[in-house]
Amino acid sequence: xxxxxxxxxxxxxxxxxxxxxxxxxxxxxxxxxxxxxxxxxxxxxxxxxxxxxxxxxxxxxxxxxxxxxxxxxxxxxxxxxxxxxxxxxxxxxxxxxxxxxxxxxxxxxxxxxxxxxxxxxxxxxxxxxxxxxxxxxxxxxxxxxxxxxxxxxxxxxxxxxxxxx
Amino acid sequence: xxxxxxxxxxxxxxxxxxxxxxxxxxxxxxxxxxxxxxxxxxxxxxxxxxxxxxxxxxxxxxxxxxxxxxxxxxxxxxxxxxxxxxxxxxxxxxxxxxxxxxxxxxxxxxxxxxxxxxxxxxxxxxxxxxxxxxxxxxxxxxxxxxxxxxxxxxxxxxxxxxxxxxxxxxxxxxxxxxx
Numbered sequence: 001x002x003x004x005x006x007x008x009x010x011x012x013x014x015x016x017x018x019x020x021x022x023x024x025x026x027x028x029x030x031x032x033x034x035x036x037x038x039x040x041x042x043x044x045x046x047x048x049x050x051x052x053x054x055x056x057x058x059x060x061x062x063x064x065x066x067x068x069x070x071x072x073x074x075x076x077x078x079x080x081x082x083x084x085x086x087x088x089x090x091x092x093x094x095x096x097x098x099x100x101x102x103x104x105x106x107x108x109x110x111x112x113x114x115x116x117x118x119x120x121x122x123x124x125x126x127x128x129x130x131x132x133x134x135x136x137x138x139x140x141x142x143x144x145x146x147x148x149x150x151x152x153x154x155x156x157x158x159x160x161x162x163x164x165x
Numbered sequence: 166x167x168x169x170x171x172x173x174x175x176x177x178x179x180x181x182x183x184x185x186x187x188x189x190x191x192x193x194x195x196x197x198x199x200x201x202x203x204x205x206x207x208x209x210x211x212x213x214x215x216x217x218x219x220x221x222x223x224x225x226x227x228x229x230x231x232x233x234x235x236x237x238x239x240x241x242x243x244x245x246x247x248x249x250x251x252x253x254x255x256x257x258x259x260x261x262x263x264x265x266x267x268x269x270x271x272x273x274x275x276x277x278x279x280x281x282x283x284x285x286x287x288x289x290x291x292x293x294x295x296x297x298x299x300x301x302x303x304x305x306x307x308x309x310x311x312x313x314x315x316x317x318x319x320x321x322x323x324x325x326x327x328x329x330x331x332x333x334x335x336x337x338x339x340x341x342x343x344x
Binding site: 001002004005006007008009011012013014015016017018019023025026029032033035039042043046047049050053056057058060061063064065067068069071072073074075076078079080081082083085086091092094 | 170173177179180183184187190191194195197198203206207210213214217220221223224225226228229232233236237240241244245247248249251252253254261262263264265266267269270271273274275277278281282285286289290292293294295296300301305306309310313314317318321324325328329331332333335336338
């Protein structure tokens with residue numbers, strides 16, 4: 001077996017994982033992409049363990065350890081996502097901007113209200129007693145900070161509506 | 166290890182099987198990151214992990230292959246499906262699964278792939294090893310874990326316990342922090 005084959009396959013898997021982490025908006029899809037990257041590393045470890053004929057089987061043992069750590073990571077990550085969903089009613093990464101810079105223009109801000117009204121009725125219809133509007137109103141207030149900030153003159157010079165004397 | 170490298174133009178049966186499984190893994194991984202349906206992404210992830218388990222089998226790492234099937238296909242994907250259901254994700258076609266920086270992400274991923282593939286091909290195109298069966302069996306791997314690697318193994322089990330207790334504490338609603 002040429003070692004290039006597993007190495008190239010794992011390099012491609014890792015790049016696909018990088019694309020998924022950067023391009024996806026849903027948090028669970030980002031977790032799946034992280035799993036893809038971990039699996040690419042596992043394939044590399046197994047291939048090089050076979051190539052180097054390690055007597056202690058360091059590569060395969062480390063692969064098992066990585067699998068265990070991935071299981072722990074998925075458990076914790078999903079617990080965090082569930083808490084996030086319970087508090088914010090969304091798992092959309094573009095809308096979780098409470099820690100963003102106040103002046104930074106969000107690419108998802110323009111389409112944020114559209115998506116909100118777009119998928120609004122579906123969870124309302126499926127969830128009978130979920131108080132959807134109240135958490136949205138109270139928790140997405142950090143999201144509206146850039147919009148409110150744009151009105152303040154001098155804070156954001158690139159805002160087209162602000163006229164500087 | 167590196168002596169008498171056979172030609173790339175006459176692949177053995179093992180290499181053909183490995184390449185087919187690798188193409189399957191890479192293709193299903195591409196579908197995971199590009200599909201428009203959230204549940205389909207999880208199911209394509211099953212295909213990808215299964216193909217990778219087949220790759221481990223071809224590479225004579227049998228125990229790792231079965232652990233991969235048990236933990237990834239059996240536990241991790243089920244956990245992800247639970248997460249999809251509990252966050253009431255839209256079942257069916259959803260238009261907003263990709264963010265606006267998809268082109269930048271594609272550029273970064275292509276650059277990563279180019280760099281990694283170039284370096285790997287350049288560095289390991291003479292590396293060759295014949296595959297012997299039985300080198301990754303449960304007995305050999307188990308004696309290695311419990312003799313040489315027993316201390317990291319125990320530390321890792323404590324880590325797993327701590328992570329799962331943390332997950333329970335985070336996801337329960339009736340446990341409040343101090344205020």
